[in-house]
Amino acid sequence: MAQLILFPDKERSVLRRHPWLFAGSVGRLEGRARPGDTVEVLADDLKRLGRAAYSPRSQIRARMWSFDPDESIDDAFFKRKVAQAVARRETLPELRGQDGLRLIHAESDGLPGIIADRYGDTVVLQLTSAGADKWRKAIVAALIQTTGCARIFERSDSDVRGLEGLEPITGWIHGEPPAGPLTIMENGVHLGIDVVGGHKTGFYLDQRDNRRLLGELSAGKTVLNCFCYTGGFSLQALAGGASGVLSIDSSGPALDQARANLALNPHLAADRADWQEADVFLALREFRKAGRTFDLIVLDPPKFAPSAAHAERAARAYKDINLLGFKLLNPGGLLMTYSCSGGIGLELFQKIVAGAALDARRDARIVKRLQGSADHPIGLAYPEGEYLKGLLVQAD
Numbered sequence: 502m503a504q505l506i507l508f509p510d511k512e513r514s515v516l517r518r519h520p521w522l523f524a525g526s527v528g529r530l531e532g533r534a535r536p537g538d539t540v541e542v543l544a545d546d547l548k549r550l551g552r553a554a555y556s557p558r559s560q561i562r563a564r565m566w567s568f569d570p571d572e573s574i575d576d577a578f579f580k581r582k583v584a585q586a587v588a589r590r591e592t593l594p595e596l597r598g599q600d601g602l603r604l605i606h607a608e609s610d611g612l613p614g615i616i617a618d619r620y621g622d623t624v625v626l627q628l629t630s631a632g633a634d635k636w637r638k639a640i641v642a643a644l645i646q647t648t649g650c651a652r653i654f655e656r657s658d659s660d661v662r663g664l665e666g667l668e669p670i671t672g673w674i675h676g677e678p679p680a681g682p683l684t685i686m687e688n689g690v691h692l693g694i695d696v697v698g699g700h701k702t703g704f705y706l707d708q709r710d711n712r713r714l715l716g717e718l719s720a721g722k723t724v725l726n727c728f729c730y731t732g733g734f735s736l737q738a739l740a741g742g743a744s745g746v747l748s749i750d751s752s753g754p755a756l757d758q759a760r761a762n763l764a765l766n767p768h769l770a771a772d773r774a775d776w777q778e779a780d781v782f783l784a785l786r787e788f789r790k791a792g793r794t795f796d797l798i799v800l801d802p803p804k805f806a807p808s809a810a811h812a813e814r815a816a817r818a819y820k821d822i823n824l825l826g827f828k829l830l831n832p833g834g835l836l837m838t839y840s841c842s843g844g845i846g847l848e849l850f851q852k853i854v855a856g857a858a859l860d861a862r863r864d865a866r867i868v869k870r871l872q873g874s875a876d877h878p879i880g881l882a883y884p885e886g887e888y889l890k891g892l893l894v895q896a897d
């Protein structure tokens with residue numbers, strides 16, 4: 502095994518169990534290692550720190566598999582780690598029996614670069630790092646053994662693979678493709694999942710709890726769901742008794758799936774739902790001009806700031822939609838607003854929303870802080886895992 506030897510003092514983050522080693526921390530590589538190979542990590546004084554996946558093309562030069570310098574990284578390791586991640590979820594009552602569930606949440610589950618989402622008896626696997634890519638076979642075998650799933654689809658087409666020098670890979674890697682459309686039941690609502698063509702692995706499972714909360718708030722309310730994707734929030738609002746739900750997304754295929762999802766739920770009042778294919782930034786301005794208002798507004802935009810470098814432009818975009826959101830909110834109304842940008846922390850996000858309320862001349866207060874569901878845990882040693890943050894804000 503090649504040895505990755507860190508510069509002096511650069512072992513501190515490893516000792517705190519942070520899984521990433523940046524290029525600037527790495528002094529030298531002794532021996533030969535190809536992308537994804539397991540290397541031994543040593544401090545400058547040659548103290549052994551653990552084992553990591555080497556990724557020469559990436560600024561994240563290595564990702565720690567283990568902080569135990571004697572733990573073998575082999576098929577048995579992945580079997581153990583995958584089983585642990587799945588078992589962890591079974592201990593949480595709110596996750597037990599969920600049809601749609603994130604089984605492995607990468608770094609926060611001790612498996613850097615590995616995401617696995619289960620939709621019924623189908624698992625979707627996404628590998629985003631050189632190390633994860635190298636261990637595909639072991640990971641797939643571990644998933645089959647642990648979950649007994651009927652099939653696995655690989656959706657390794659995230660942009661971040663490019664940073665690791667990896668090509669996109671997609672396709673069925675275990676079992677037969679499903680005979681018909683894939684559906685899950687979430688908070689009492691049926692949802693179709695397009696694992697091949699949908700966003701990410703097909704669905705945004707991280708918002709499960711927040712969608713349920715929206716349902717609980719919706720009785721008798723007029724709801725505006727911005728960036729609705731396949732209608733997850735919209736359907737919960739209808740199920741909760743909203744008097745009307747207007748949903749906006751710029752993606753035609755997402756809206757087609759949203760309409761199909763509504764049709765899967767004949768118990769919902771379809772006549773209360775309207776779908777609009779539009780740019781939210783423009784649509785909200787049009788509503789403003791037309792004097793339209795709502796009791797409950799959801800803003801769940803895509804990642805405006807993938808990294809801290811984009812934070813400033815992203816901040817302006819968040820400010821813009823939140824300002825418009827406040828202006829369209831009826832007195833006493835609720836704004837449910839999110840950022841899933843890693844580059845925008847909670848503190849900054851709250852500042853942006855506060856600035857938006859001020860500019861909209863609305864007195865408002867946070868009544869709840871929101872985060873991802875429990876199957877998207879945040880490793881305590883890995884604060885980067887806290888990408889999704891939300892605020893439920895009530896305005897006078």
Ligand code: SAH
Nearest residue numbers: 705728729730733750751752780781801803
């Ligand atoms: N709330 C959704 C997830 C939203 S993902 C859920 O619970 O499933 C973000 C969505 O924003 C995507 O569907 C994308 O198509 C849409 N989108 C991105 N930019 C947009 C824009 N400027 N206007 C409208 N929709 C946009």
